Amino acid sequence: MDLNSPNRIRGPLQSRRLPNLPQTRKPPTRRLLQIPRHRQPPPPAQRRPGLHHRRALALLPATIVVPDSTPAFMIAKLRAAGATAVLQQGASWAEADAYLREQVLAGREDAVYVPPFDHADIWEGVGGMVEEIREQLEGGGRTRWFVRLGGGAVLWGYGRVGEGGVGGVRVLAVETRGAESLARSLREGRVVELEKITSFATGLGARRVADRAFEYARRGNVRSVVLEDAEAAMGCWRLADDERMLVEAACGVSVAVCYDGRLRKLVPELTAQSKVVVVVCGGSNISVEMLARYRKEYGYIEKVTTNDETVPSTVSAPDALADGK
Structure with a gap:
């Protein structure tokens, strides 16, 4: 979170990944300039950078390929955002991506492929977020970064710029069980491809x-952490109670580290002077109905809580409500 505003960091992070692309002649504009001039949109009228960027993208035809598991309301969101076509293909992102590159883009010289994570433009965009946060954290103290780990864009985007000038930085790369491609790779000492994704946190799928994220994770300042789906779900409803923010399970898994003593167990050397940055990235695959279902199905994860009345979500935990507290 931003040190001064709960919304400031969320904006840059979203605009710097997919479609990524910070709003100058950095990644987004650079990608737009790859399109033939006669197909480029006219300059948008909006002045705010985020709106400017999104408007420019909205004026371009966009074909989005998603896995078969993508819920209907997410497809509706993509269409509402201006997608020309939304296609479903394959059991996971890997199959959808292969279909896009090998079938949809075949013979299309006028098209630009925009990947979700494994591309230098995406890493550069994430690096912009890291630089902003680093400026706010000046003043010493040890820093811990918690990043959710899917394809590794945030981790390697941090790795490219995050260490320069920041002493004592450590990174926890958090995954859900059933989508722990990094954890498996680190155990085996090589990049491992999972046979399938079994976690419901499909944003980590x-x-x-x-490769770059894997190589960076092998350094001594990165620790791999794997949590259960139930913990990711808990992170979603606890954040909603505490901060009135709805995020999907792929984001909730990072938030979950901060609750019920997990943080202290993972990083016992934390002190009052330590600085912790939790990267909550993504978050569209969530609804109030899904949140209620998570809480009903996975509420057992809170049978033992810190019971801290200064943290609203410990008072509103399912067991606490059932007991009439």
Whole structure:
């Protein structure tokens, strides 16, 4: 979160991944300029950078390929955002991506492929977010970064720029069980491709982590953490109770680290002077109905909580409500 505003970091992060692309002659504009001039949109009228960027993209035909597991309301969101076509293909992102590159883009010299994570433009975009946060954290103290780990864009985007000038930085790369491509790769000492994704946190559903992210994760300052789906779900409803923010399970898994003593167990050397950055990235695959279902199905995860009345979600935990507290 931003040190001064809960919304400021969320904006840059979203606009710097997919479609990524910070709003100058960095990644987004650079990608747009790859399109033949006669197909480029006219300059948008909006002045705010985020709107400017999204408007420019909205004026371009866009074909989005998603896995068969993508819920209907997510497809509706893509269409509402201006997608020309939304196609479903394959059991996971890997199959959808292969179909896009090998079938949809075949013979299309006028098209530009925009990947979700394994591309230098995406990493550069994430690096912009890291630089902003780093500026706000000046003043010393040890810093811990918690990043959710799917394909590895946020991890390697951080790795490219995050260490320069920041002492004592450590990174926890958090995955859900059933989507732990990084954890498996680190155990085996090589990049491993999962046979399939079994976690419901489909936003982390890259069966294979990016090579650059894997190499960075092998350094001594990165620790791989794997949590259960139930914990990811808990992170979603706890954040909703505490911060009135709805995020999907792929984001909730990072938030979950902060609750019920997990943070202290993972990083016992934390002190009052330590600085912790939790990257909550993505978050569209969620609804109030899904959140209620998560809480009903996975509420057992909170049978033991910190019971801290200064943290609203410990008071509103399912067991607490059932007991009439």
